[in-house]
Amino acid sequence: DVALKGEFDNSYEILVEDGVMDNLIPDLCSRKFGRTPVVICDENTRELFGLSLIEKLALENIDPLLLTVPAGEKSKSLDVFGSLLEAMLEAGITRQDVVVALGGGVVGDLSGYVAGSYMRGINFIQVPTTLLSQVDSAVGGKVAVNISGGKNYCGMFYQPKRVYSDISALSTLPEREILSGLGEVVKYGFIADRKFAEYLLDNADKILSLDKEVMSAVVARCCEIKADVVSRDEKEGGLRRILNYGHTVGHAIETFSGYKLSHGECVAHGMRIVARACNRAGMLSDSDLKLHQNVMDRLSLATGGLNIRPADIMELMKRDKKVKDGSVVMVALDKVGHAVISDDFPLEIIEAELNEMY
Ligand code: NAD
Ligand code: ZN
Incomplete structure (x- = not known):
């Protein structure tokens, strides 16, 4: 059954739990999703979650690349997309590394498209931190940026390897x-x-x-x-x-x-x-x-x-x-x-x- 096979090829786990973000540390340390993590945040999720994640990973001798984009829909642009790819290349990121989207739907859609495009696709995990991204954008594999002619007009279907939906992240949401x-x-x-x-x-x-x-x-x-x-x-x-x-x-x-x-x-x-x-x-x-x-x-x-x-x-x-x-x-x-x-x-x-x- 071809349809079913496609489904299984793309299957991945969605973990939903209070505090599940902590599972990222052992999972990234084990390198099962890739070697160097490229953590993509926006200004808010960098302060709320990004910096402490980097600190915890540093204790395990993992030195991720942390990339931060401005908060808000305007970051879903070809310009920001391009600058993330350039920054990854400059840092020597390879196909053996892994993109970690740490934020809401904007960061998820943008980072997924970056992961799907960089060197024709590298591994990608989603850590959605808004309710909308946990129940909607992190599930289904649609990733995209906007072009002036239309929202989400430039993108692809690209599935993450795993989704970590941490309920405790919601407590800081407006x-x-x-x-x-x-x-x-x-x-x-x-x-x-x-x-x-x-x-x-x-x-x-x-x-x-x-x-x-x-x-x-x-x-x-x-x-x-x-x-x-x-x-x-x-x-x-x-x-x-x-x-x-x-x-x-x-x-x-x-x-x-x-x-x-x-x-x-x-x-x-x-x-x-x-x-x-x-x-x-x-x-x-x-x-x-x-x-x-x-x-x-x-x-x-x-x-x-x-x-x-x-x-x-x-x-x-x-x-x-x-x-x-x-x-x-x-x-x-x-x-x-x-x-x-x-x-x-x-x-x-x-x-x-x-x-x-x-
Ligand atoms: P968002 O990513 O802009 O997040 C909203 C705001 O909340 C931002 O300012 C962000 O910095 C902040 N934030 C994120 N996590 C936080 C936290 N835990 N505590 C406090 N502040 C936090 O917006 P969104 O609503 O998550 O996502 C909207 C985007 O999702 C749109 O671009 C939309 O097109 C896309 N979307 C995609 C799909 C899909 O299938 N791919 C589906 C629905 C929506
Ligand atoms: Zn909707």
Whole structure:
């Protein structure tokens, strides 16, 4: 079975645990992933985690190359990508070495692309330190930088050898980053696992206070769901598209806000709108819509108002290539826990919902 073989060739472990970052030390010392570690951080993760990692490795006589990029999306650029490759070459990094991405999705996407490109590809491990990167960007093998024409337009599929998701890293995250990640967390429940959606509802307080046990379970379940969807559709044939639930409307809101709102926040608003539209279209029952709303309310997701003009959002959506003849190709829900791709969801239903809500 060719598909299965591909899956196993690329298989890797995702470790989710409180304190799992400490496992990096023995693993890097054993050199099982490569000789010299090239640790890539941004300014924040350098101070929070990078410098102490380097110190601990120094005690073991390992002398990594530490590279730091400015924090924020602007580092996902061809310029920064190029300068990292140059710095690695200058330091004498070879194909026997290993890139360690230590940071959020920006560092992960950028470092993965660096690892995939340097000398046609060297080993790569991910240490995601934001909730969004732990539940989303570190799983699935998409790595990229942005070009002026579009976000993530220059990249590849490149799988890490291992992912270390340390729950304790989340404790320093600003609330806004937590909420952004939670937007993606609830998405997994809505599209694929009703029990998980109910678990999120029942444990909302512990989630919001970042209870380590609950958050470990949450992150692990999100990784399982994403890995399951992705492994059945590694290069985005069909199934993987359900991961875009809430994203078509969400992207329009994100663009409209001039990227002032976080991605997860926009997706959260997108999911609220789409769930209501699915209910209006007769696909999603009233009680399931209520469950959807309760989960979002209890986790404080997209609870505030949104300063948008429905007509502008519709205009932005219509520019999308997924729109044709008054309908849109969109991820819809027919149950909480089950997503379907609708090839012709009526735009007027979304518009009616937007007009009612905003
Ligand atoms: P980010 O990497 O910019 O991190 C957000 C901020 O948090 C940064 O300022 C960072 O320095 C800081 N930070 C990181 N860890 C911290 C910690 N533990 N404590 C305190 N501060 C910390 O953003 P993100 O939200 O993690 O990732 C967004 C990126 O992920 C986008 O570029 C997006 O395109 C990408 N993404 C990729 C995929 C994929 O499949 N590859 C999926 C979703 C998103
Ligand atoms: Zn997203």
